[in-house]
Amino acid sequence: MSLAIITLYLILLILLGVFSGRILRLTGGDYFLASRGIGSFMLLMTLFGTTMTAFAMIGSTGETFERGIGVYGLMASWSGIVHSAIFFLIGARIWAFGKKYDYVTQISFFRDRYQSDALALLLFPIMVGLVLIYMLTGVIGAGRILESTTAETWSLRGRMTAVALASRPADLQIPDAWKDRLRHDTEVGQLVLDGSIAPKRKPVLLKFSASPEWKKAVEELFQKAPAGALPYWAGMVLTCVVVLFYIFCGGLRAAAWANTLQNIISVGVGLIAFLVITHAMGGPAKATELLAQSPASNRMAREGLISRTEFLTYFFIPLSVAMFPHLFQHWLTARRASSFKLTVAAFPVCILLTWLPCVLIGMWAAGVLPHGTPSNAVLGIMISRYSGEFLTGLIGAGVLAAIMSGLDAQFLCVGSLFTHDIVQRYVAHRRLGEREQVFLGRVFVVIVVLISVLIGWLNPKSVFDLGVWCFTGFAALSPLAFAAVYWKRSNWQGALACVLTAAALWLYFLRQALDTSGAEAFLLAGGVMPVTLILAASTAALVIVSLLTPPPDPALVARFFPPKNAA
Amino acid sequence: MKWIVALLVVLLIVLHQDFWWWDDRRIVLSFLPIGLAWHAGISVAASVVWWLAVKTWWPAFLDQEADPACPPPQKAPSDKNSGGETT
Numbered sequence: 001m002s003l004a005i006i007t008l009y010l011i012l013l014i015l016l017g018v019f020s021g022r023i024l025r026l027t028g029g030d031y032f033l034a035s036r037g038i039g040s041f042m043l044l045m046t047l048f049g050t051t052m053t054a055f056a057m058i059g060s061t062g063e064t065f066e067r068g069i070g071v072y073g074l075m076a077s078w079s080g081i082v083h084s085a086i087f088f089l090i091g092a093r094i095w096a097f098g099k100k101y102d103y104v105t106q107i108s109f110f111r112d113r114y115q116s117d118a119l120a121l122l123l124f125p126i127m128v129g130l131v132l133i134y135m136l137t138g139v140i141g142a143g144r145i146l147e148s149t150t151a152e153t154w155s156l157r158g159r160m161t162a163v164a165l166a167s168r169p170a171d172l173q174i175p176d177a178w179k180d181r182l183r184h185d186t187e188v189g190q191l192v193l194d195g196s197i198a199p200k201r202k203p204v205l206l207k208f209s210a211s212p213e214w215k216k217a218v219e220e221l222f223q224k225a226p227a228g229a230l231p232y233w234a235g236m237v238l239t240c241v242v243v244l245f246y247i248f249c250g251g252l253r254a255a256a257w258a259n260t261l262q263n264i265i266s267v268g269v270g271l272i273a274f275l276v277i278t279h280a281m282g283g284p285a286k287a288t289e290l291l292a293q294s295p296a297s298n299r300m301a302r303e304g305l306i307s308r309t310e311f312l313t314y315f316f317i318p319l320s321v322a323m324f325p326h327l328f329q330h331w332l333t334a335r336r337a338s339s340f341k342l343t344v345a346a347f348p349v350c351i352l353l354t355w356l357p358c359v360l361i362g363m364w365a366a367g368v369l370p371h372g373t374p375s376n377a378v379l380g381i382m383i384s385r386y387s388g389e390f391l392t393g394l395i396g397a398g399v400l401a402a403i404m405s406g407l408d409a410q411f412l413c414v415g416s417l418f419t420h421d422i423v424q425r426y427v428a429h430r431r432l433g434e435r436e437q438v439f440l441g442r443v444f445v446v447i448v449v450l451i452s453v454l455i456g457w458l459n460p461k462s463v464f465d466l467g468v469w470c471f472t473g474f475a476a477l478s479p480l481a482f483a484a485v486y487w488k489r490s491n492w493q494g495a496l497a498c499v500l501t502a503a504a505l506w507l508y509f510l511r512q513a514l515d516t517s518g519a520e521a522f523l524l525a526g527g528v529m530p531v532t533l534i535l536a537a538s539t540a541a542l543v544i545v546s547l548l549t550p551p552p553d554p555a556l557v558a559r560f561f562p563p564k565n566a567a
Numbered sequence: 568m569k570w571i572v573a574l575l576v577v578l579l580i581v582l583h584q585d586f587w588w589w590d591d592r593r594i595v596l597s598f599l600p601i602g603l604a605w606h607a608g609i610s611v612a613a614s615v616v617w618w619l620a621v622k623t624w625w626p627a628f629l630d631q632e633a634d635p636a637c638p639p640p641q642k643a644p645s646d647k648n649s650g651g652e653t654t
Contacts, residue, residue: 072606072607073585073602076606076610077606077609077613078583080609080613080614081576084613085576085617088620088621092626093626095629096632096633100634292592297592300592301590301592301600303589308584338630341621344620345614345618347614347617348617352607360599363600
């Protein structure tokens, strides 16, 4: 049932891709920039959908489960302040440059602004690498959510799972409904289950007997028995194929439509999920009371879970939106600069609507789920545990909608970076038609997506931690965006120094984190986030090198900073 | 007014560091830990502050700078029209 609802939703997205492809003008401008015709509401929806990904839904729930309510302050309320500032100070101005000089990608803007091919060639692998990590959070999240919301899709009857249970507990009472699936084989001393079983059935089975031997056998049974769910790898592949399909059919216009649809669905369904889970837990007051009485009650505050310096220095993480290449491309789709107004004002409340229910579910989960539950699985487990199959499918589709609304922009952006900044510029300038260039971009996207699926399959990490490292990299590059828009004296040498410093320090700290704690939150002395140091160093490199080298050509400065009376 | 908006942004950043609720597990509205309620309030306040910024500080010249065919920016009363654009 759950899988059927999710499949229906995926078919709807495929149809949307076909439909937008039919009315698409099939020019590069429409495929990559939706003909720069996106108005206020759709711009808000696309920018919101692009930034609220698996990180916001699955990452926030899992991280709150482990570190408590402070996670909202770390990311959501900081982002409400900083994201809007970036859209206000950078986004609208970048849109104006893009419209004036016909930019399609972020790298083409920086190449032109600093007149440097070296800078563009250095930025390309860094941007693709960071977007790949961002993609990975979505791909892993999609695999996990499909796996945890589709349990018992396949009954797998005839497949037996046996665990040791020497003697039948005296008080064991297996209800009639379970007798054809669950039995105790007295001769060999085993508890035997026929077919698949969803993790949410565990509390039901535990009630059949109060003996400790029974509890131990049930725990073991759930570890060994198949869940009958869509496999993790298949969920990742299915999601990527659907997103690739509607992107390939309709480009950024399809992504904008899909994001609008997906945001409405994910916010609506998120609200339903929140209400259903809350109701099933006995109401919000009861759910909070359960947590307050549990050993995990410290999740209701921050002491011992998050340090004050970490809380403060998380401020720098949302600066990453200034350098997201996929967001940059969405900025360029706006019909006019004033289209940004609604986004600037409404963004913090949109973040609140997505994050608050997820943080509350993660907080309540700490009171009912066992310590050590994998953080990426917390949301899926809570959904399937507290809702029926129909709602599980509906909620699963809603979470998937949020994840896919981020993935589509990332896929399209990687393709356009390759097409515009490598193929058109260095490989096939004036030799390939627009269709051939788009085709090459698609091939590149498929390769990058395959790499991310492969990494997600072989080495799944915490979605939250992956996201934070990815944002650290982008945030460390943000001085480049501010200087390009506001600092006339910045030059290509300074820009190059900024990027090199950010990349080198990011790699250094990531390596240290991998060595010490498996890419999990890694803090400097005093609880300072590494982004603080990397950002300070990249800013210093930009300023010092720019001032020590010759100023940019006055004609170049005049292009980007026209005198007020000439504007 | 611009300076008031700038001060409000700084105030938001300061209020975000709510060390006074750091280890406070009090519940408001019968289910919401006070630290979380405070930060939800920060999000709402951020929307109000950025709405004020858009109303008072918006670089209205950008549309014309990007496309000279665009009509020049007008004074405050007509600015309401550009803000009301829909798809």
